């Protein structure tokens with residue numbers, strides 16, 4: 001198959017969808033790989049490394065996009081809609097939060113496969129998992145940074161010092177991102193509470209972290225109580241494919257401590273705080289009442305050396321299947337991969353996306 005790898009175009013997005021090792025694996029199996037010049041540089045990969053791996057370096061985005069299988073990291077931005085065609089696009093899509101992109105994919109007849117809805121029988125999301133690990137860890141780091149008074153925050157140190165209060169960190173949604181957020185905040189010395197609607201998941205977290213963290217069943221009453229006394233709130237809920245539920249209301253944010261920081265990791269699915277709107281690494285926060293809101297939709301893009309390696313570790317086996325067999329046969333042979341299909345033949349085929357967009 002002819003495989004294309006364009007550069008990422010989102011603000012400060014340094015990842016690339018294929019490493020030289022991945023290009024080598026594809027070429028070895030008889031596929032042709034075209035990588036846009038310079039696309040790997042921010043992740044630490046030069047054009048020469050791709051050439052040595054057997055890839056062809058192309059000079060225009062058009063050429064990288066005009067292949068049978070296009071590999072990307074983030075969803076196409078409006079500037080890229082013109083490149084969409086009836087080929088296979090394999091990338092994060094987050095369509096529940098993006099009707100214009102959904103319509104562009106339908107109009108182009110793209111076979112659009114979303115990393116974030118590939119799902120194993122145990123319900124885990126193997127291609128979202130590594131980026132949730134990274135975004136979770138980063139959320140605690142970013143929270144600590146924005147809690148500094150010099151950044152508009154409450155001026156509290158995560159772990160305090162002996163004789164002072166520690167920061168009170170509340171994590172809403174104790175899945176992959178939430179667990180990594182909690183573990184990092186714990187490592188920084190904060191007081192950590194994880195809230196989730198899944199009691200089995202809270203039991204699991206309790207057995208892993210014991211008395212070092214608090215677990216709480218999530219409901220609007222408990223959320224209101226926790227938000228009012230938190231220094232840092234991290235939102236990391238997910239209903240796969242669907243728009244994120246707005247769990248923290250504007251009224252709750254009004255009661256927050258002045259300078260409290262709210263990190264909405266779930267912003268790529270529309271956000272789980274009322275009042276969240278997507279921000280960029282260049283301008284990551286805004287003020288809402290007296291709170292600092294951090295809503296960057298591509299958090300791992302800031303650590304591309306780690307994130308590209310972590311992402312391609314998990315995507316490559318699936319990429320090889322699609323390139324070797326074509327979409328239909330690959331999806332027939334792998335039920336987890338088949339669940340990645342979001343748009344095909346001009347129609348949305350993922351049920352939660354359909355519901356979220358009212359289609």
Ligand SMILES: NC(=O)C1=CN([C@@H]2O[C@H](COP(=O)(O)OP(=O)(O)OC[C@H]3O[C@@H](n4cnc5c(N)ncnc54)[C@H](O)[C@@H]3O)[C@@H](O)[C@H]2O)C=CC1
Nearest residue numbers: 131132135173175176177196197218237238266297298299
């Ligand atoms: N902003 C960014 O750069 C990134 C964002 N993400 C996003 O982070 C979010 C979380 O992803 P994962 O941790 O992988 O998901 P996950 O599926 O591992 O965890 C989600 C958790 O939310 C819980 N949950 C669902 N509804 C809830 C509710 N009403 N109240 C409390 N908890 C609830 C679930 O029980 C589950 O434990 C997703 O939206 C994902 O797309 C992931 C990576 C990067």
Ligand SMILES: CC(=O)C(=O)O
Nearest residue numbers: 131268297298299300
């Ligand atoms: C999952 C996602 O949105 C990201 O890695 O940017």
Ligand SMILES: [Mg+2]
Nearest residue numbers: 075094268297
């Ligand atoms: Mg997005």
